[in-house]
Amino acid sequence: MLISEKITIDAPVDRVWNHLRTLQDAEQYLPVVTKSEVHGSGLGTTRICDVQMGDKSFQLVETLVKLDDSQKSLSITVDNAPPPMKDLLINFSVSGNSDSSELQVSTESTQTEENEKMIIGIINMICNGLKQFHEK
Numbered sequence: 506m507l508i509s510e511k512i513t514i515d516a517p518v519d520r521v522w523n524h525l526r527t528l529q530d531a532e533q534y535l536p537v538v539t540k541s542e543v544h545g546s547g548l549g550t551t552r553i554c555d556v557q558m559g560d561k562s563f564q565l566v567e568t569l570v571k572l573d574d575s576q577k578s579l580s581i582t583v584d585n586a587p588p589p590m591k592d593l594l595i596n597f598s599v600s601g602n603s604d605s606s607e608l609q610v611s612t613e614s615t616q617t618e619e620n621e622k623m624i625i626g627i628i629n630m631i632c633n634g635l636k637q638f639h640e641k
Contacts, residue, residue: 508625509611512632516639518601521608522577525597525635528552528569534634548572552581563587570594589620590627608635 514521524530531541531554539562540555550569556562563586571580578598583590598609610628614621 506614506621507611508614508628510628510632511607511609512636514606514608514636514639516606517603518599518606521606521639522599525599526579534638535630589616589623608632
C-alpha cells in the first residue's frame with residue numbers, strides 16, 4: 506500500500522529544500538524527537554534520533570540513500586527502529602516557487618492495517634512539523 510501525504514508550506518521552495526536535504530533539526534519539527542545528530546553530508550549521511558513516544562523511548566537510525574538536488578527529492582531508510590518503522594524507505598520531494606512549497610512524503614508498506622495507521626500518523630507528523638517549522 507502506498508502511503509503518501511502532501512502539504513503546502515508558505516515558505517520558498519529553496520529554503521525548504523536546503524533545510525530538508527541536510528537532515529538537520531529533527532527535534533525542532535518532530536515533537537517525538539528529543540535529540541538528533543547528523544553524521545556526514547550527501548549520500549550516506551546518517552541521522553540518529555532519540556525518540557520518546559508515550560512511555561517508550563528508543564533510538565532511530567536513518568541513512569540518506571537517494572539525493573537529487575535537480576528534482577529536489579531524497580530518500581532515507583530507517584535502519585534501526587522498532588516496528589513498524591524499521592526498514593521503511595521514506596521518499597521526500599519538494600516543489601514550488603519563491604512564495605510557497607509543496608512537500609510530498611511517501612512510503613510503500615506491506616504492514617498490518619494497525620501498523621499502517623501508525624505509519625500514516627508519523628508521515629502526517631513529519632509534514633505538519635515541517636510546515637510549522639518553516640512558517641514560523
